[in-house]
Amino acid sequence: MKPSVTSQFKLMWCWPASSTNQLDVVCERGPRNVGPTSIVELRGEPFLREENRRVAVVVNCGERFLLPLLPRPREGSTEQENGVFWSTFARPNQDLPPSFAELLVGTVQDLERASNIVQNSPSSIDTQADGAGICDGASAKKEELESAGSLxxxxxxxxxxxxxxxxxxxxxxxxxxxxEERLISLNLWRSTHSTEVFPKLVMKSIECTGSFLLPSFMVPLDISEVYDRPFLAVGTMCHGALVVLLENGMCASVVHRLPLSGLSTSMFPVTHICAVFPPLRCENDKSGGLGVWGAKSAFLSQCLEGAILCASPYENRTVVVKCSSAGGEGCGFEPPPPTRTVARFLCSTPYSSPEFGPIIATLDGRLLHFGVDDTKLSETEGSPTKSQRKDCRQRYGAFDLVSPEVFYVNTTRVLLGVTPNHFCEGGPVRQKVSHSRYQTSFDRHWLCLTGISHQVILLDRRAANYAKHSAITLTVPTSPSFIATASTLESRPPEVSSKKQKNDSFCEGNGAQEISGDDSVYPTAIEDGISGISWVRVTDGMLQLVAAHHQNWLTVVTWEV
Known part of the structure; x- marks a missing residue:
């Protein structure tokens, strides 16, 4: 199987009129203008279905989350009504863009159809030249309206x-x-009202079912779901990590706090967090005689059986915090082995079984599989077996000073020259293959990740390790005709596209070819990197994923026999 670009389009969106005062509340139902669009994040549905998988895309007007945050005044009716207590930094010699954003949930086809309606309007043509356009007077076809209704x-x-x-x-x-110092819960099956994003383009708004407000000055950052338990690991700006209880998909309460004291640093914002927990043990209900409160206590004690991995952009190390030894005045931080240090991780696989995850990608190009050795379970069952002793010898390193023991294993060779930044949403996936000359049917295990140089790398699992299968570099079309229409592109290898890009830049420098507009020139900036990747379809003989890159481009990559 070789990768190829199946389709590629540029996402454009309409935004409500913003005020010069950052404290004013923006009305989402008011008139909207076609403005600059930037994809901040791309997430995928946790389950692969027979049809195309839905994705969640967060878009904004170009604002980037830069640390540290600037505090806003908390006194006055305007600030209390708005509920925004912090603001981001503005880059030098640049105006701060509006701080609002919007979440889009639907299939990739729904996103392309909605973007085509906005892009093909007369106002969007002026937007590409002037930077903004008004949506008044534009029209959309009725069939286009109906096709984008599921978004x-x-x-x-x-x-x-x-x-x-x-x-x-x-x-x-x-x-x-x-x-806003809070966590919100959205229910995709509930809708409160409809929003007119574009004339004759009305979409249903997702209902916010819960809003969990944290204590003052406690800023939540990254979040991770705990395996097989209704808990959520939350990384904060200056208060370490939190374990939040989930009830019916909503944040109910903070059941445990893990302070990161004693790290010899003045500030450790947890921008990346990963929960490492063993499978839930099936034990007899010994708390039945204690009544309801005994069962509740035994249920909440499940959040102490694992560890939390924390990473900060200010330090090149991964901090492992044991949940059972952290709390109160104590800190569960445990130093790594002297010869087996773990660099700062940039991403981790989402919710997955302990047999295949979680896997973290470190700054030095390593993929490490973390796990928890449940000593209590091994003590009850007797001495460890021969296979368990063999697995212990094959471990790369372990945090074993206190219980539970957290070990990590190298799953692949060091990715030389590649700094991974995103794992594919859905984690490792299995594919049933039936077109083999040796076997009638077998399963293959795939893992996909991206690098900071716009590379999409597919890894194949062999035994317990991963090996590089293939890679493709994502680029954007330099011809204005491709920008005007978001149609399906012809498949081409990455070497040809990168060579063509070099030739175009060389011709432009010599003055032989002039390309108007900023859409064809993308400097090496943070905004141009890949902001998310997700599986779309996994069937017999085909793998397909979508990636967001170069601010507002979405590309579908397919591996097919």
Whole structure:
């Protein structure tokens, strides 16, 4: 199987009129203008279905989440009504764009159809030249309106940091809003009203079923779902990590706090967090004689059976915190082995079985599989077996000073020259293959990740390790004709596209070819990197995924026999 680009289009969106005062509340139902669009995050549905998989895309006007945050005054009726207590930094010599954002949930085809309606309007042509256009007077076809009807939206008044599609509650989304100091829960099956994003383009708004407000000055950042338990690991700006209880897909209460004291650093914002928990043990209900409160206590004690991995952009290390030894004045931080240090991880696989995850990608190009050795279970069953002793010898390193023991294993060779930044949503996936000359049917195990140089790398699992299968580099079309129409592109290898891009830049430097507009020139900036990747379809003989890159481009890559 070789990768090829199946389709590629540029996402454009309409935004409500913004005020010069950042404290004013923006009305999402008012008239909207076609403005600059930037994809901040792309998430995928936790389960692969027979049809195309839905994705969740967070778009905004170009604002980036830069640390540290600027505090806003908390006194006055305007600030209390708005509920935004922090703001982001503006880059030098640049005006701060509006701070609102919008969540789009639907299939890739729904996103392309909605973007075509906005892009093919007369106002969007002026937008590409002037930077903004008014949606008044534009018209859309009725069939286009009906085709984009399954796309749902939710409007944010501040920039969200992380969007998590729950695995245990597949209808719910948990989103962290750092500037508002709260976590919100969205139910995809409920809708409160409809929003007119574009004339004759009306979409249903997702209902917010819960809003969990944290204590003052406690800023939530990254969030991760705990395996097989209704808990949520939340990383904060200055208060370590939190374990939040989930009830019916909504945040109920904070059941445990893990302070990161004693790290010899003044500030450790947890921008990346990963929960490492063993499978839930099936024990006899010994708390039945204690009544309801005994069962509740035994249920909440399940959040102490694992560990939390934390990473900060200010330090090149991964901090492992044991949940059972953290709490109160104590800190569960445990130093790594002297010769087996773990660099800062940039991404981790989503909710997956302990047999295949979680896997983290570190800054030095390593893929490490973390796990928890349940010593209590091994003590009850007797001495460890021969296979367990063999697995212990094959481990790369372990945090074993206190219980539970957290070990990690190298799953692949060091990715030389590649710094991974995103794992494919859905984690490792299995594919049933029936077209083999040696076997009638067998299963293949795939894992996909991206690099900071716009590379999409497919890894094949062999025994217990992963090997590189193939890779493709994502580029954008330089011809204005491709920008005007978001149609399906012809498949081409990455070497040809990169060579063509070099030739175009060379001709432009010599003055032989002039390309108008900023859509054809993309400098090496943070905004141009890949902002998310998700599986779309996994069938017999075909793998398909979608990636968001170069601010507002969506590309579908297919591996097919």
């Amino acid at each position: 749902r939206t939710f409007f944010f008044r501040s920039l969200p940091y992380r969007t998590l599609w729950l695995h245990q509650f597949s209808k719910c989304l948990i989103i962290s809003l750092p500037c």
